[in-house]
Protein backbone atom coordinates (compact mmCIF):
# COMPACT_ATOMS: atom_id res chain seq x y z
CA UNK A 1 0.00 0.00 0.00
CA UNK A 2 1.24 3.50 -0.82
CA UNK A 3 1.63 5.51 2.34
CA UNK A 4 1.55 9.24 2.86
CA UNK A 5 4.64 10.62 4.46
CA UNK A 6 4.19 10.66 8.23
CA UNK A 7 3.55 14.19 9.44
CA UNK A 8 3.65 13.69 13.18
CA UNK A 9 5.15 11.23 15.62
CA UNK A 10 2.80 8.34 16.27
CA UNK A 11 3.01 8.77 20.01
CA UNK A 12 1.46 12.04 21.11
CA UNK A 13 3.55 14.59 22.94
CA UNK A 14 1.02 16.99 24.29
CA UNK A 15 2.14 19.88 26.34
CA UNK A 16 -1.07 19.61 28.30
CA UNK A 17 -0.77 16.39 30.23
CA UNK A 18 -4.55 16.14 30.75
CA UNK A 19 -5.46 16.12 27.04
CA UNK A 20 -7.35 12.91 26.33
CA UNK A 21 -4.74 11.48 23.98
CA UNK A 22 -3.95 7.79 23.76
CA UNK A 23 -0.62 6.79 25.17
CA UNK A 24 -0.23 4.08 22.55
CA UNK A 25 -2.19 5.19 19.50
CA UNK A 26 -0.91 2.57 17.13
CA UNK A 27 -1.39 -0.25 19.61
CA UNK A 28 -5.00 0.71 20.22
CA UNK A 29 -5.63 1.17 16.53
CA UNK A 30 -4.20 -2.27 15.84
CA UNK A 31 -6.70 -3.67 18.32
CA UNK A 32 -9.51 -1.72 16.65
CA UNK A 33 -8.45 -3.05 13.26
CA UNK A 34 -8.50 -6.59 14.65
CA UNK A 35 -12.04 -6.09 15.99
CA UNK A 36 -13.24 -4.61 12.69
CA UNK A 37 -11.68 -7.42 10.65
CA UNK A 38 -13.36 -10.01 12.89
CA UNK A 39 -16.70 -8.28 12.39
CA UNK A 40 -16.22 -8.17 8.61
CA UNK A 41 -15.36 -11.87 8.59
CA UNK A 42 -18.50 -12.62 10.60
CA UNK A 43 -20.62 -10.63 8.11
CA UNK A 44 -19.45 -12.92 5.31
CA UNK A 45 -20.81 -16.03 6.97
CA UNK A 46 -24.38 -16.59 8.11
CA UNK A 47 -24.29 -17.21 11.84
CA UNK A 48 -25.74 -20.21 13.59
CA UNK A 49 -27.42 -18.21 16.35
CA UNK A 50 -27.47 -14.74 17.88
CA UNK A 51 -24.71 -14.16 20.47
CA UNK A 52 -25.90 -13.00 23.86
CA UNK A 53 -24.57 -10.06 25.87
CA UNK A 54 -23.94 -12.04 29.03
CA UNK A 55 -24.92 -10.95 32.54
CA UNK A 56 -21.62 -9.32 33.45
CA UNK A 57 -21.56 -7.03 30.42
CA UNK A 58 -25.27 -6.28 30.76
CA UNK A 59 -24.59 -5.16 34.33
CA UNK A 60 -21.80 -2.83 33.19
CA UNK A 61 -24.26 -1.24 30.74
CA UNK A 62 -26.41 0.07 33.58
CA UNK A 63 -23.49 1.33 35.68
CA UNK A 64 -23.52 5.06 36.55
CA UNK A 65 -21.30 7.71 34.93
CA UNK A 66 -17.68 6.96 35.87
CA UNK A 67 -15.81 9.68 37.73
CA UNK A 68 -12.38 8.13 37.16
CA UNK A 69 -10.64 7.26 33.87
CA UNK A 70 -11.13 3.78 32.45
CA UNK A 71 -9.03 1.50 30.31
CA UNK A 72 -9.44 2.07 26.58
CA UNK A 73 -8.93 -1.58 25.64
CA UNK A 74 -11.61 -2.69 28.10
CA UNK A 75 -14.00 -0.07 26.70
CA UNK A 76 -13.22 -1.16 23.15
CA UNK A 77 -13.75 -4.80 23.98
CA UNK A 78 -17.11 -4.11 25.67
CA UNK A 79 -18.24 -1.92 22.76
CA UNK A 80 -17.35 -4.64 20.27
CA UNK A 81 -19.23 -7.28 22.26
CA UNK A 82 -22.30 -5.06 22.55
CA UNK A 83 -22.33 -4.48 18.81
CA UNK A 84 -21.76 -8.14 18.06
CA UNK A 85 -24.88 -8.94 20.06
CA UNK A 86 -26.91 -6.32 18.14
CA UNK A 87 -28.81 -6.79 14.88
CA UNK A 88 -26.56 -5.73 12.00
CA UNK A 89 -28.00 -5.50 8.49
CA UNK A 90 -24.58 -6.38 7.11
CA UNK A 91 -25.15 -10.08 7.82
CA UNK A 92 -26.22 -11.88 4.64
CA UNK A 93 -29.46 -13.28 6.03
CA UNK A 94 -30.56 -10.15 7.90
CA UNK A 95 -33.24 -9.30 5.37
CA UNK A 96 -35.85 -7.72 7.62
CA UNK A 97 -35.02 -4.07 7.11
CA UNK A 98 -33.65 -2.13 4.17
CA UNK A 99 -30.16 -2.18 5.62
CA UNK A 100 -26.88 -1.95 3.83
CA UNK A 101 -23.97 -4.19 3.00
CA UNK A 102 -21.60 -2.32 5.30
CA UNK A 103 -18.97 -1.93 2.60
CA UNK A 104 -15.44 -1.65 3.92
CA UNK A 105 -14.91 1.58 1.96
CA UNK A 106 -17.68 3.18 3.98
CA UNK A 107 -15.89 2.36 7.22
CA UNK A 108 -12.68 3.90 5.91
CA UNK A 109 -14.56 7.00 4.77
CA UNK A 110 -16.38 7.29 8.11
CA UNK A 111 -13.18 6.94 10.13
CA UNK A 112 -11.34 9.56 8.09
CA UNK A 113 -14.27 11.98 8.12
CA UNK A 114 -14.59 11.60 11.90
CA UNK A 115 -10.87 12.15 12.36
CA UNK A 116 -10.77 15.48 10.53
CA UNK A 117 -14.31 16.51 11.57
CA UNK A 118 -14.54 19.37 9.06
CA UNK A 119 -17.15 22.08 9.49
CA UNK A 120 -19.53 21.81 6.55
CA UNK A 121 -21.77 24.67 7.67
CA UNK A 122 -19.21 27.06 6.27
CA UNK A 123 -16.92 26.71 3.27
CA UNK A 124 -14.67 23.79 4.15
CA UNK A 125 -12.23 23.70 1.23
CA UNK A 126 -11.52 20.33 -0.34
CA UNK A 127 -14.32 18.59 1.53
CA UNK A 128 -16.89 20.72 -0.33
CA UNK A 129 -15.53 19.36 -3.60
CA UNK A 130 -15.90 15.78 -2.36
CA UNK A 131 -19.54 16.49 -1.48
CA UNK A 132 -20.17 17.94 -4.92
CA UNK A 133 -18.39 15.14 -6.76
CA UNK A 134 -20.18 12.43 -4.78
CA UNK A 135 -23.53 14.07 -5.57
CA UNK A 136 -22.67 14.32 -9.28
CA UNK A 137 -21.56 10.68 -9.38
CA UNK A 138 -24.74 9.61 -7.64
CA UNK A 139 -26.92 11.62 -10.02
CA UNK A 140 -25.06 10.20 -13.03
CA UNK A 141 -25.46 6.68 -11.67
CA UNK A 142 -29.25 6.87 -11.32
CA UNK A 143 -29.84 9.25 -14.25
CA UNK A 144 -31.08 12.39 -12.54
CA UNK A 145 -30.34 15.87 -14.04
CA UNK A 146 -28.77 17.33 -10.91
CA UNK A 147 -28.52 21.10 -10.47
CA UNK A 148 -28.02 21.17 -6.71
CA UNK A 149 -28.43 18.92 -3.72
CA UNK A 150 -27.18 17.90 -0.32
CA UNK A 151 -26.23 14.91 1.76
CA UNK A 152 -28.58 14.40 4.69
CA UNK A 153 -29.11 12.06 7.60
CA UNK A 154 -31.63 9.82 5.83
CA UNK A 155 -34.61 9.43 3.57
CA UNK A 156 -36.77 11.21 6.11
CA UNK A 157 -34.59 14.33 6.08
CA UNK A 158 -34.12 14.22 2.31
CA UNK A 159 -37.89 14.04 1.78
CA UNK A 160 -38.39 16.87 4.25
CA UNK A 161 -35.73 18.99 2.54
CA UNK A 162 -37.43 18.53 -0.83
CA UNK A 163 -40.86 19.30 0.59
CA UNK A 164 -39.62 22.48 2.27
CA UNK A 165 -38.26 23.61 -1.10
CA UNK A 166 -41.54 22.65 -2.80
CA UNK A 167 -43.58 24.49 -0.16
CA UNK A 168 -41.62 27.69 -0.72
CA UNK A 169 -42.15 27.46 -4.48
CA UNK A 170 -45.88 26.75 -4.21
CA UNK A 171 -46.54 29.13 -1.32
CA UNK A 172 -43.89 31.86 -1.50
CA UNK A 173 -43.15 33.45 1.85
CA UNK A 174 -44.57 30.53 3.84
CA UNK A 175 -41.26 29.96 5.61
CA UNK A 176 -41.28 33.49 7.02
CA UNK A 177 -44.98 34.33 7.26
CA UNK A 178 -46.51 30.89 7.73
CA UNK A 179 -49.45 29.77 5.64
CA UNK A 180 -51.46 32.95 6.36
CA UNK A 181 -54.72 31.10 5.94
CA UNK A 182 -53.69 29.34 2.74
CA UNK A 183 -54.55 25.67 2.51
CA UNK A 184 -52.21 23.14 0.96
CA UNK A 185 -52.08 19.49 -0.12
CA UNK A 186 -49.36 16.90 -0.74
CA UNK A 187 -50.08 13.73 -2.71
CA UNK A 188 -48.56 10.28 -2.34
CA UNK A 189 -49.64 6.68 -2.80
CA UNK A 190 -51.40 4.64 -0.16
CA UNK A 191 -48.13 2.79 0.39
CA UNK A 192 -45.76 5.77 0.51
CA UNK A 193 -43.37 5.74 3.48
CA UNK A 194 -44.61 7.40 6.66
CA UNK A 195 -41.70 9.85 6.46
CA UNK A 196 -43.75 11.71 3.83
CA UNK A 197 -46.52 12.30 6.37
CA UNK A 198 -44.00 13.30 9.00
CA UNK A 199 -42.33 15.71 6.57
CA UNK A 200 -45.70 17.29 5.76
CA UNK A 201 -46.33 17.73 9.48
CA UNK A 202 -42.92 19.31 10.02
CA UNK A 203 -43.58 21.63 7.06
CA UNK A 204 -46.50 22.98 9.08
CA UNK A 205 -49.09 21.83 6.55
CA UNK A 206 -50.77 19.38 8.94
CA UNK A 207 -51.09 15.68 8.22
CA UNK A 208 -54.64 16.30 6.99
CA UNK A 209 -52.96 17.85 3.94
CA UNK A 210 -51.75 14.40 2.84
CA UNK A 211 -53.83 12.89 0.06
CA UNK A 212 -53.32 9.13 -0.15
CA UNK A 213 -53.85 8.15 -3.79
CA UNK A 214 -55.15 4.61 -4.39
CA UNK A 215 -53.05 1.84 -5.93
CA UNK A 216 -53.36 -0.10 -9.16
CA UNK A 217 -53.08 -3.88 -9.28
CA UNK A 218 -49.26 -3.62 -9.19
CA UNK A 219 -49.43 -1.53 -6.00
CA UNK A 220 -48.46 1.70 -7.81
CA UNK A 221 -50.07 5.12 -7.49
CA UNK A 222 -52.92 5.53 -10.00
CA UNK A 223 -52.16 8.63 -12.10
CA UNK A 224 -55.80 9.25 -13.09
CA UNK A 225 -56.81 9.24 -9.42
CA UNK A 226 -53.93 11.63 -8.73
CA UNK A 227 -55.11 13.92 -11.52
CA UNK A 228 -58.63 13.94 -10.12
CA UNK A 229 -57.42 14.68 -6.57
CA UNK A 230 -55.19 17.57 -7.69
CA UNK A 231 -58.01 19.03 -9.82
CA UNK A 232 -60.46 18.75 -6.95
CA UNK A 233 -58.14 20.57 -4.54
CA UNK A 234 -57.20 23.29 -7.03
CA UNK A 235 -60.89 23.91 -7.74
CA UNK A 236 -61.58 24.39 -4.06
CA UNK A 237 -58.74 26.83 -3.45
CA UNK A 238 -56.29 24.34 -1.94
CA UNK A 239 -52.73 24.73 -3.22
CA UNK A 240 -51.16 21.47 -4.44
CA UNK A 241 -47.65 21.74 -2.99
CA UNK A 242 -46.06 18.52 -4.22
CA UNK A 243 -46.65 15.03 -5.49
CA UNK A 244 -44.39 12.45 -3.86
CA UNK A 245 -44.01 9.46 -6.13
CA UNK A 246 -42.32 6.45 -4.59
CA UNK A 247 -39.63 4.62 -6.55
CA UNK A 248 -39.51 1.44 -4.51
CA UNK A 249 -42.10 1.25 -1.75
CA UNK A 250 -40.95 0.00 1.62
CA UNK A 251 -43.54 -2.75 1.78
CA UNK A 252 -43.30 -4.40 -1.66
CA UNK A 253 -40.78 -2.41 -3.71
CA UNK A 254 -43.39 -1.05 -6.14
CA UNK A 255 -42.27 1.81 -8.38
CA UNK A 256 -44.96 4.39 -9.14
CA UNK A 257 -45.44 5.23 -12.87
CA UNK A 258 -43.11 8.23 -12.89
CA UNK A 259 -43.68 9.34 -16.48
CA UNK A 260 -47.45 9.48 -16.11
CA UNK A 261 -47.13 11.20 -12.75
CA UNK A 262 -44.78 13.75 -14.36
CA UNK A 263 -47.52 14.40 -16.96
CA UNK A 264 -50.02 15.14 -14.18
CA UNK A 265 -47.52 17.37 -12.35
CA UNK A 266 -46.69 19.18 -15.58
CA UNK A 267 -50.38 19.79 -16.35
CA UNK A 268 -51.01 21.28 -12.92
CA UNK A 269 -47.63 22.94 -12.37
CA UNK A 270 -47.01 20.89 -9.22
CA UNK A 271 -43.59 19.98 -7.82
CA UNK A 272 -42.78 16.31 -8.38
CA UNK A 273 -40.61 14.62 -5.80
CA UNK A 274 -39.48 11.01 -6.19
CA UNK A 275 -38.85 9.16 -2.95
CA UNK A 276 -36.24 6.70 -4.15
CA UNK A 277 -34.72 6.26 -0.68
CA UNK A 278 -34.74 2.52 -1.16
CA UNK A 279 -35.33 1.81 -4.85
CA UNK A 280 -33.55 4.43 -6.90
CA UNK A 281 -30.24 2.55 -7.36
CA UNK A 282 -32.15 0.01 -9.48
CA UNK A 283 -32.50 2.80 -12.08
CA UNK A 284 -28.83 2.14 -12.89
CA UNK A 285 -29.39 -1.50 -13.85
CA UNK A 286 -30.57 -2.18 -17.45
CA UNK A 287 -33.07 -4.82 -16.32
CA UNK A 288 -35.00 -2.44 -14.03
CA UNK A 289 -34.12 0.95 -15.56
CA UNK A 290 -37.34 1.15 -17.65
CA UNK A 291 -39.38 1.22 -14.43
CA UNK A 292 -37.81 4.60 -13.65
CA UNK A 293 -38.62 6.35 -16.97
CA UNK A 294 -39.75 9.86 -16.09
CA UNK A 295 -37.34 10.28 -13.17
CA UNK A 296 -35.48 12.87 -15.24
CA UNK A 297 -38.65 15.02 -15.26
CA UNK A 298 -38.92 15.19 -11.45
CA UNK A 299 -38.09 18.38 -9.56
CA UNK A 300 -36.32 16.48 -6.81
CA UNK A 301 -35.45 13.01 -5.63
CA UNK A 302 -34.21 11.17 -2.56
CA UNK A 303 -31.80 8.27 -2.51
CA UNK A 304 -30.30 6.59 0.54
CA UNK A 305 -26.74 5.45 0.01
CA UNK A 306 -27.11 3.60 3.33
CA UNK A 307 -29.63 1.26 1.78
CA UNK A 308 -28.97 -0.16 -1.69
CA UNK A 309 -25.60 1.50 -2.23
CA UNK A 310 -23.99 -0.44 0.56
CA UNK A 311 -22.49 2.23 2.81
CA UNK A 312 -23.11 2.89 6.48
CA UNK A 313 -25.85 5.00 8.07
CA UNK A 314 -26.42 7.70 7.78
CA UNK A 315 -25.86 8.76 4.21
CA UNK A 316 -28.76 9.97 2.13
CA UNK A 317 -28.92 12.52 -0.67
CA UNK A 318 -31.57 14.90 -1.88
CA UNK A 319 -31.10 16.10 -5.44
CA UNK A 320 -32.89 18.95 -7.23
CA UNK A 321 -33.09 19.83 -10.91
CA UNK A 322 -33.16 23.62 -10.46
CA UNK A 323 -30.52 25.78 -8.78
CA UNK A 324 -31.65 28.21 -6.10
CA UNK A 325 -34.51 26.18 -4.62
CA UNK A 326 -32.51 25.12 -1.56
CA UNK A 327 -31.34 28.66 -0.90
CA UNK A 328 -34.94 29.86 -1.20
CA UNK A 329 -35.92 27.33 1.46
CA UNK A 330 -32.98 27.64 3.87
CA UNK A 331 -30.92 30.77 3.11
CA UNK A 332 -30.74 33.36 5.82
CA UNK A 333 -28.76 36.42 6.79
CA UNK A 334 -26.77 35.94 9.96
CA UNK A 335 -25.81 39.04 11.78
CA UNK A 336 -23.52 37.47 14.34
CA UNK A 337 -21.20 35.76 11.84
CA UNK A 338 -20.11 37.60 8.75
CA UNK A 339 -20.17 36.03 5.31
CA UNK A 340 -17.19 36.30 3.01
CA UNK A 341 -18.40 39.09 0.74
CA UNK A 342 -21.50 37.97 -1.07
CA UNK A 343 -20.85 34.24 -0.93
CA UNK A 344 -23.54 32.23 0.87
CA UNK A 345 -22.44 29.59 3.33
CA UNK A 346 -23.18 25.95 2.52
CA UNK A 347 -25.56 25.98 5.51
CA UNK A 348 -27.76 28.31 3.44
CA UNK A 349 -28.66 25.28 1.35
CA UNK A 350 -29.24 22.67 4.06
CA UNK A 351 -31.59 21.97 6.92
CA UNK A 352 -28.80 20.87 9.24
CA UNK A 353 -26.06 23.08 10.59
CA UNK A 354 -23.45 20.70 12.01
CA UNK A 355 -23.25 17.51 10.02
CA UNK A 356 -20.58 14.92 9.30
CA UNK A 357 -18.90 14.54 5.92
CA UNK A 358 -21.23 11.67 5.06
CA UNK A 359 -20.43 11.84 1.38
CA UNK A 360 -16.91 10.54 1.96
CA UNK A 361 -18.25 7.02 2.55
CA UNK A 362 -19.99 6.96 -0.78
CA UNK A 363 -17.16 8.77 -2.55
CA UNK A 364 -14.69 6.14 -1.34
CA UNK A 365 -16.97 3.28 -2.35
CA UNK A 366 -17.79 4.66 -5.81
CA UNK A 367 -14.19 5.58 -6.48
CA UNK A 368 -12.75 2.23 -5.42
CA UNK A 369 -15.44 -0.12 -6.76
CA UNK A 370 -16.74 1.84 -9.76
CA UNK A 371 -20.21 1.97 -11.31
CA UNK A 372 -19.91 -1.30 -13.22
CA UNK A 373 -19.26 -3.32 -10.05
CA UNK A 374 -22.20 -1.59 -8.36
CA UNK A 375 -24.47 -2.59 -11.25
CA UNK A 376 -23.34 -6.21 -10.89
CA UNK A 377 -24.02 -6.12 -7.15
CA UNK A 378 -27.47 -4.56 -7.53
CA UNK A 379 -28.35 -7.08 -10.24
CA UNK A 380 -27.32 -9.86 -7.83
CA UNK A 381 -29.77 -8.62 -5.20
CA UNK A 382 -32.52 -8.46 -7.82
CA UNK A 383 -31.64 -12.05 -8.81
CA UNK A 384 -31.85 -13.08 -5.16
CA UNK A 385 -35.41 -11.74 -4.98
CA UNK A 386 -36.31 -13.60 -8.19
CA UNK A 387 -34.73 -16.75 -6.80
CA UNK A 388 -36.78 -16.58 -3.61
CA UNK A 389 -39.91 -15.89 -5.67
CA UNK A 390 -39.24 -19.03 -7.73
CA UNK A 391 -38.70 -21.13 -4.63
CA UNK A 392 -41.94 -19.80 -3.14
CA UNK A 393 -43.89 -20.71 -6.27
CA UNK A 394 -42.66 -24.29 -5.98
CA UNK A 395 -43.38 -24.59 -2.24
CA UNK A 396 -46.92 -25.78 -1.51
CA UNK A 397 -46.68 -24.66 2.13
CA UNK A 398 -45.83 -21.01 1.32
CA UNK A 399 -47.79 -18.26 -0.37
CA UNK A 400 -46.32 -15.35 -2.37
CA UNK A 401 -48.34 -12.20 -1.69
CA UNK A 402 -47.31 -9.99 -4.62
CA UNK A 403 -45.31 -9.96 -7.82
CA UNK A 404 -41.94 -8.38 -6.82
CA UNK A 405 -40.95 -5.39 -8.93
CA UNK A 406 -37.56 -4.79 -7.29
CA UNK A 407 -35.87 -6.75 -4.51
CA UNK A 408 -38.56 -7.04 -1.83
CA UNK A 409 -40.64 -10.18 -1.39
CA UNK A 410 -43.62 -10.58 0.96
CA UNK A 411 -44.83 -14.10 1.58
CA UNK A 412 -46.37 -16.25 4.24
CA UNK A 413 -46.13 -19.68 5.70
CA UNK A 414 -49.38 -21.45 4.90
CA UNK A 415 -49.17 -25.16 5.74
CA UNK A 416 -52.43 -27.01 5.18
CA UNK A 417 -54.84 -26.99 8.09
CA UNK A 418 -53.50 -23.72 9.55
CA UNK A 419 -56.35 -22.09 11.52
CA UNK A 420 -55.15 -18.50 11.95
CA UNK A 421 -52.53 -17.61 9.29
CA UNK A 422 -52.22 -13.98 10.50
CA UNK A 423 -51.40 -14.89 14.11
CA UNK A 424 -49.14 -17.73 12.93
CA UNK A 425 -47.07 -15.54 10.60
CA UNK A 426 -46.65 -12.78 13.18
CA UNK A 427 -45.42 -15.33 15.69
CA UNK A 428 -43.21 -16.89 13.06
CA UNK A 429 -41.49 -13.56 12.29
CA UNK A 430 -40.85 -13.05 16.00
CA UNK A 431 -39.57 -16.59 16.52
CA UNK A 432 -37.29 -16.42 13.49
CA UNK A 433 -35.79 -13.18 14.76
CA UNK A 434 -35.18 -14.86 18.11
CA UNK A 435 -33.70 -17.90 16.37
CA UNK A 436 -31.27 -15.59 14.55
CA UNK A 437 -30.40 -17.64 11.47
CA UNK A 438 -32.70 -15.72 9.12
CA UNK A 439 -33.98 -12.28 10.12
CA UNK A 440 -37.21 -11.23 8.34
CA UNK A 441 -39.66 -8.44 9.17
CA UNK A 442 -43.30 -8.99 10.05
CA UNK A 443 -45.48 -7.07 7.58
CA UNK A 444 -49.03 -6.81 6.34
CA UNK A 445 -50.11 -6.85 2.69
CA UNK A 446 -53.81 -6.03 2.18
CA UNK A 447 -54.38 -6.83 5.84
CA UNK A 448 -52.71 -10.24 5.59
CA UNK A 449 -49.84 -10.75 8.02
CA UNK A 450 -46.68 -11.99 6.33
CA UNK A 451 -42.89 -12.17 6.32
CA UNK A 452 -40.98 -9.57 4.35
CA UNK A 453 -37.51 -10.12 2.88
CA UNK A 454 -35.63 -7.20 1.34
CA UNK A 455 -32.48 -7.94 -0.66
CA UNK A 456 -30.09 -5.01 -0.65
CA UNK A 457 -27.07 -6.70 0.89
CA UNK A 458 -24.41 -7.45 -1.72
CA UNK A 459 -23.04 -10.24 0.50
CA UNK A 460 -26.16 -12.39 0.19
CA UNK A 461 -25.65 -15.33 -2.17
CA UNK A 462 -28.07 -17.69 -3.96
CA UNK A 463 -27.13 -20.37 -1.40
CA UNK A 464 -28.10 -18.02 1.42
CA UNK A 465 -31.47 -17.49 -0.28
CA UNK A 466 -31.97 -21.26 -0.33
CA UNK A 467 -31.74 -21.35 3.48
CA UNK A 468 -34.71 -19.02 4.00
CA UNK A 469 -37.66 -21.34 3.40
CA UNK A 470 -36.19 -24.39 5.19
CA UNK A 471 -35.55 -22.27 8.30
CA UNK A 472 -39.03 -20.69 8.10
CA UNK A 473 -40.54 -24.15 7.61
CA UNK A 474 -38.63 -25.61 10.56
CA UNK A 475 -39.44 -22.73 12.96
CA UNK A 476 -43.04 -22.50 11.65
CA UNK A 477 -43.46 -26.26 12.03
CA UNK A 478 -42.46 -26.01 15.69
CA UNK A 479 -45.15 -23.37 16.22
CA UNK A 480 -47.86 -25.49 14.60
CA UNK A 481 -46.81 -28.68 16.43
CA UNK A 482 -45.19 -27.54 19.67
Ligand SMILES: Cc1ncc(COP(=O)(O)O)c(C=O)c1O
Pocket residue numbers: 098153154155156157193195246248249250275276277278304316
Ligand atom coordinates in the same frame (compact mmCIF):
# COMPACT_ATOMS: atom_id res chain seq x y z
C1 LIG B 1 -39.31 4.60 0.62
C2 LIG B 1 -38.67 5.11 1.88
N1 LIG B 1 -38.63 6.43 2.11
C3 LIG B 1 -38.06 6.93 3.22
C4 LIG B 1 -37.52 6.11 4.17
C5 LIG B 1 -36.89 6.70 5.41
O1 LIG B 1 -35.51 6.59 5.28
P1 LIG B 1 -34.51 6.82 6.52
O2 LIG B 1 -34.76 5.70 7.45
O3 LIG B 1 -33.16 6.79 5.88
O4 LIG B 1 -34.82 8.15 7.12
C6 LIG B 1 -37.54 4.73 3.98
C7 LIG B 1 -36.98 3.80 4.99
O5 LIG B 1 -37.03 2.62 4.89
C8 LIG B 1 -38.12 4.21 2.80
O6 LIG B 1 -38.18 2.89 2.56
